[in-house]
Amino acid sequence: MKRTLGVCYYPEHWPETQWAEDAARMAALGLTWVRIGEFAWSRMEPTPGAYQWEWLDRAIATLGQAGLKVVLGTPTATPPRWMLDRHPDMLALDKDGKPRGFGSRRHYCFSHQGYRTECAKIVTALAERYGRNPFVAAWQTDNEYACHATTLSYSGAARTGFRDWLARKYQSPDALNRAWGNVFWSMEYSDFNDIGLPNLIVTEPNPSHVMDFRRFASDEVVSFNRLQTDIIRKHSAYPIAHNYMGAVTEFDHFATGADLDIASWDSYPLGFLSDRIPAPQEHKRRFVRQGDPDFQAFHHDLYRSVGARRSGASAAEGRWWIMEQQPGPVNWAPFNPDPLPGMARLWAWEAFAHGAEAVCYFRWRQAPFAQEQMHAGLLRPDSAPAQAFAEAEQVAKELKDMPDVGTARADVALVFDYASDWAWEIQPQGRSFAYLWLVFDTYRALRRLGLNVDILPPDTTDLSAYRLVLAPGVFTLSDALKSALAAHKGTAILGPRTNSKTPNFAIPVPLPPALPGLDAKIVRVESLPPDVPVPLAGGGNFQHWREKLEGTAEVTEMATDGWPALVSSGKLHYLAGWPDDEAMTRLLQAACDAEGLETDPLPEGLRRRDSATHRFLFNYNPVPAEWSGVTIPPGGVHWTPL
DSSP states (O other), rough: OOOEEEEEOOOOGGGGHHHHHHHHHHHHHHHEEEEEEETOOOHSSSBTTBBBHHHHHHHHHHHHHHHEEEEEEOTTTTHHHHHHHHHHSHHHTTTSSSBOOOSSSSOOTOOHHHHHHHHHHHHHHHOOOOOHOOTEEEEOOSTTTTTTOOOOOOOOHHHHHHHHHHHHHSSSHHHHHHHHTGGGGGGGOOGGOOOOOOSSSSSSHHHHHHHHHHHHHHHHHHHHHHHHHHHHHHHOOSSEEEEOTTTTOOOOOHHHHTTEEEEEEOOOHHHHHTOOOOHHHHHHHHHTTTOOHHHHHHHHHHHHHHTTTTTTTTHHHHOEEEEEEEEOOOOOSSSSSOOOTHHHHHHHHHHHHHHEEEEEESSSOOSSSSSTTSSSSSSOOTTOOOOOHHHHHHHHHHHHHSSOOOOOOSSEEOOHHHHHHHHHHHSSSSTTTHEEEEEEEHHHHHHHHTEEEEEEEEEEEOOOOOSSSEEEEEEOOOOOHHHHHHHOOOOEEEESSSOSSOOOOOOOOOOOOTTTTTOOOOEEEEOOOOOOOBTTTTSSSSEEEEEEEEESSSSEEEEETEEEEEETTTTTEEEEEEOOOHOOOOOOOOHHHTTTOOOOOOOOTTEEEEEESEEEEEOSSSSSSEEEEEOTTOOEEEEEEO
């Protein structure tokens, strides 16, 4: 499929006399896609049941007649004010029981049945009217599920839904009590209707209770999304996407992806570096105008795998887009610097090298009003081109001359499990332990070695395509993944904390990690303060987390205090701690060497990605970088045919 560019546009924000000029400029710039509609419910249905489509008809026609393809969003992330009059209890409540009210967006509880009914009505009306429109070529459901911490609701609707969910799962209070270990602290229940939500209590709740609440909340997102996709598919054959986000793990994206044709995500490299990535200040200063060198790529690979869920394709073949690409300063991070010249081009090409079908910039024109007026677009508020305009134009021209870059096969797989992130957030056992960043540290080290990586779901059944498989921190190994590991002929490194709990959040006996053929058990664990690393004999340290192992498994790496750091049985290895950068890179290099995997250790800030046809180099540095006799400018991209 030919790679394309797009943009997000809000015709309801601009005079209708400006639409045709905007559309013509988009087409002349080389854009293909225009996403519209996802925030326009109050214009589609200004009063209950009184739909006004004529303005949207004209907007879609104007864009389509200019040669552009429309991605039409369902508007359910922004219910209009009259909705709250109809359903005053539709708001989510936060953990302190306070309502999350009207005046911005995402002001709804996923569990509220009345709101779901209203959503079904507007989505049905939208799909009936535009499901076969020749200018509409794709759909987007809602917008950024979980944004602003809106997955977890402690409302009455959520409490009722959670009780029903528990009753279906456990069938009897006695079974639930046994599963949760409610004999502890006399927490036993005699009726499902006695079970509350895990908030507003004296001290920490039972982790089994919280884990089931997190599973329930994720399932509510999945079913809310499915409500919409089922309706759209009755009226339209166009593919359906949702725009996920970076470092947002509150619901299972793989489960949601099972109902979607395309996974997309919203890429804001500078905002994420400032707001979300735990990194030393020196790192943040170096990449303040470029973004973290690995964060975008990690999500590209993750969402490519999510995009394979519905079709059953391999992780390398999933359909995915960037629905929103940062073009300039954003408005929502603690600090909002201007991107280094060239970055809007680099970010797009890096996405294409990882298999993106489309990269859509957010937004066409900077809004001069409301909450996002300080968020840059391709145009300034006065319609003059902003910095990224010329960079998008350059990418569009380069795409014309570039064959379909395709997605290359990877020899390395990394397992990612949303439920594990919930588990270790519930019971981190140490302030600095976070599952997402454990996985990300592993991914970062693989990228520093110049490797392509596929990210796999936790129920993967076949690992035969991969010579190296890594599964750090997986809460409970699924039966499918256990079988796949048993059949795997390459190297596998599991841990730390992998398979350390049952699905009901209990310590299993026999003690973890309980891996077939590996005689090792965790007898003690400790979380490590930042200034108390555990040195490893081969160099580097364990940080954040460390396990003490006993057993007869071969010890292939020691800590300097005499405890095993890595134990092995053939090609199956268990890692008993969280390595720092030095140790992680060294251990992964050794694993690659054992498998005969060629690596290409890269200088700081320089990253490589092989597509099916080209080798790409991306310089995230604010200074030039050298590689194999080639000088790559700051924020530059270099590619050569393979």
